[in-house]
Amino acid sequence: xxxxxxxxxxxxxxxxxxxxxxxxxxAFAGRSNVGKSSLINALAGQGDLARTSNTPxxxxxxxxxxxxxxxxVVDMPGxxxxxxxxxxxxxxxxxxxxxxxxRVELRRVYVLIDARHGVKANDEPIFKTLDEAAVxxxxxxxxxxxxxxxxxxxxxxxxxxxxxxHPAAHPHVILTSSQTGQGIEELRAEMAAFALA
Ligand code: GDP
Numbered sequence: 001x002x003x004x005x006x007x008x009x010x011x012x013x014x015x016x017x018x019x020x021x022x023x024x025x026x027a028f029a030g031r032s033n034v035g036k037s038s039l040i041n042a043l044a045g046q047g048d049l050a051r052t053s054n055t056p057x058x059x060x061x062x063x064x065x066x067x068x069x070x071x072x073v074v075d076m077p078g079x080x081x082x083x084x085x086x087x088x089x090x091x092x093x094x095x096x097x098x099x100x101x102x103r104v105e106l107r108r109v110y111v112l113i114d115a116r117h118g119v120k121a122n123d124e125p126i127f128k129t130l131d132e133a134a135v136x137x138x139x140x141x142x143x144x145x146x147x148x149x150x151x152x153x154x155x156x157x158x159x160x161x162x163x164x165x166h167p168a169a170h171p172h173v174i175l176t177s178s179q180t181g182q183g184i185e186e187l188r189a190e191m192a193a194f195a196l197a
Pocket of ligand 1: 030031032033034035036037038039051078105142143144145146177178179180
């Protein structure tokens with residue numbers, strides 16, 4: 001799945017721009033600056049595939065990538081970013097929630113959580129939406145290289161507790177670092193399970 005380069009397919013600003021749901025999909029969501037672009041780039045082994053939060057424009061769309069014609073990866077706009085104009089925030093919030101509720105091919109949403117911060121109040125709306133839409137999702141801790149092992153264990157426990165209340169959440173929390181490569185192979189293997197044979 002990862003042996004050939006991933007290709008950027010398209011960015012969607014409104015729900016009508018979505019590509020047809022003709023491949024299984026996994027999506028990546030998370031608060032702005034959680035390390036989503038870095039993680040997608042690490043997974044793909046391509047440094048410049050997903051743009052970082054410093055790039056205006058593409059980060060406020062749903063960005064679709066094709067992996068070997070067998071799996072589509074959806075990079076969702078980061079949420080919880082207060083500095084953008086209200087109308088813009090409203091537009092992409094609506095896009096995120098319409099997408100999550102209506103996408104038949106969506107197999108799993110990886111909700112990225114900064115290991116230093118754990119689950120925050122502004123992660124709850126996406127959990128709630130995914131529960132209501134019965135879309136399977138899983139917490140992925142990012143930037144674990146920034147913590148000591150004992151601190152990682154604590155945050156895994158607190159994230160596990162926060163997710164236990166949520167019916168569509170997968171109980172296993174994946175630990176990653178785009179910096180050290182920790183967890184990248186594990187996440188690739190999980191994604192591969194959703195791809196066409
Ligand atoms: P996005 O807004 O979620 O796409 O976040 P980015 O991928 O742009 O990363 C936000 C910031 O966190 C950048 O300064 C990255 O260098 C940093 N970062 C991302 N992943 C890691 C990681 O695994 N470890 C460390 N130490 N820093 C990271």
